[in-house]
Amino acid sequence: MNIPETVISKIEEAQRLSREDGLALMRSTDILSLGRLARTVKQQKTGDTVFFNANCHVNLTNVCSARCGFCAFSCDPGDPRAYVMAEEDVLDRIRAAQSAGITEVHMVSGLHPDKPFSYYCDMVRAIRRGFPSLHIKAFTAVEIQYFSKISGLPVEDVLIQLKEAGLGSLPGGGAEVLSDRIRLNLCPNKATAGEWLDVMRIAHGLGLKSNATLLFGHVESNEEIIDHLLLIRDLQDETGGFQTFIPLPFHPENTTLTDTTKPAAFEILKICSVSRLMLDNIDHIKAYWIMTGLKVAQMALFFGADDVDGTVTEEKITHAAGADTAVGVSRDTLIHLIKEAGCVPVQRDTLYNSLETF
Ligand code: V47
Numbered sequence: 001m002n003i004p005e006t007v008i009s010k011i012e013e014a015q016r017l018s019r020e021d022g023l024a025l026m027r028s029t030d031i032l033s034l035g036r037l038a039r040t041v042k043q044q045k046t047g048d049t050v051f052f053n054a055n056c057h058v059n060l061t062n063v064c065s066a067r068c069g070f071c072a073f074s075c076d077p078g079d080p081r082a083y084v085m086a087e088e089d090v091l092d093r094i095r096a097a098q099s100a101g102i103t104e105v106h107m108v109s110g111l112h113p114d115k116p117f118s119y120y121c122d123m124v125r126a127i128r129r130g131f132p133s134l135h136i137k138a139f140t141a142v143e144i145q146y147f148s149k150i151s152g153l154p155v156e157d158v159l160i161q162l163k164e165a166g167l168g169s170l171p172g173g174g175a176e177v178l179s180d181r182i183r184l185n186l187c188p189n190k191a192t193a194g195e196w197l198d199v200m201r202i203a204h205g206l207g208l209k210s211n212a213t214l215l216f217g218h219v220e221s222n223e224e225i226i227d228h229l230l231l232i233r234d235l236q237d238e239t240g241g242f243q244t245f246i247p248l249p250f251h252p253e254n255t256t257l258t259d260t261t262k263p264a265a266f267e268i269l270k271i272c273s274v275s276r277l278m279l280d281n282i283d284h285i286k287a288y289w290i291m292t293g294l295k296v297a298q299m300a301l302f303f304g305a306d307d308v309d310g311t312v313t314e315e316k317i318t319h320a321a322g323a324d325t326a327v328g329v330s331r332d333t334l335i336h337l338i339k340e341a342g343c344v345p346v347q348r349d350t351l352y353n354s355l356e357t358f
Pocket of ligand 1: 070071072140170171172173174175176211212213214215246248249250251252255288291309317318321
C-alpha cells in the first residue's frame, strides 16, 4: 500500500503528522518511500552525523516481582539463576570495562522484593565515588516508581536522592507500549502507562534528561503503536526532556510468548521510519544494534536513525531472550559500520556532547 500524497506533502512541508497520518504510514508497505522520508528528516536534524557511545551495562539483579510476560531475564527469588550484585561486583565490572574507554554506565535491574531503596542509592554513590567521570544512566521509570512504593517517598524525593547520589539521567526502558490493555495483558505488576509518564515528567522537571522506548512485535496493534508515539510526543512538547527514542524489536525466546515471530528487517525499519516521522520534537532515533543486529542497525541509518547506541559491554536482557548478536562490540566496529554507510561517526557522551569525530 502506498503512502497517501497528502501525508507525503505534510512531511515535505515539515507539518506535524496526525494520528490518522501515522496509521496511514503504518499501513504502508512502500518501505523505500518511508525510508526516503524518514532519512530526509534525519538529515535535517543531524546531517551526515551518526552518534555512538562507549558504555557498559550493569544489571544489579534479575530477581523481579513484576515477572512480565515478555521478559526472559527476570526470575523469582530462590530460582537457580537468581543473582544480586554486591557493591564490589559492580565496581569490578565497571573497572574491567574502563579499559575500553567507556564514558557511561547503563544500569537497570529487576524489581527485587527485599532490597531497600538505600541499596540503590548506595550503589550509585559508590559508582560516583569510584569513577567520578563516568555518567550514570540508571533506573527505568518503572524502577523509580517501585522505589517510591517500597520507600514510601514521593517520586520526586526518590529522584532527588538518586540525583544527589550521582545519577546523571534515566534510560528509556519500561515503557513497553503505553497502553492499559497491553500492560494488563503483559505486565500487570508494574507501573501503569500513566505512572511511567508521570515519573518522566517529574524527572524532566528536576533537570534529568531521559530516553523513551517502544517494545514492538508482540500483541500490539498499529493503533497502539501510534498512540504510544503520540503520548511521548505530547509529553515532549510539555517538558523537552527526552533525548532519544528507541524502538525495541521483541525477542520471544524463553518468554511466555514463544509462538510470536521475532520482527524481521522490514518491520524494524518501518517502525524506525514511522518513529522518526511522528516524533518531530525528539532529536534522536536510536537503532539499538543489540536487538536489531548490526546489519539492520546500519540500514536503519537510511530509515531515520542517527544513533546506534554503544559498545555495550555485557548485555543480558536481550540475550536471555535469544538475541544472536554479540554481547558487546569494539568502537572500531561501530565506526566502520557508520563510515561504510557514508555517514560521519561521532562518539558522544550520554547527553549528546560530541567527544570525537572519525
Ligand atoms: O524495558 C525486555 C525490553 C528494555 C525483551 O535508554 C525486551 O539508552 C526485546 O530499555 N525482547 C530494556 N526487548 C532495554 C532498554 C534500553 C536499551 C538500550 C538503550 C536504552 C537507553 C534503553 O528491553 C525493557 C523492555 O522494554 N525487553 N524483554 C525481549 N524479550
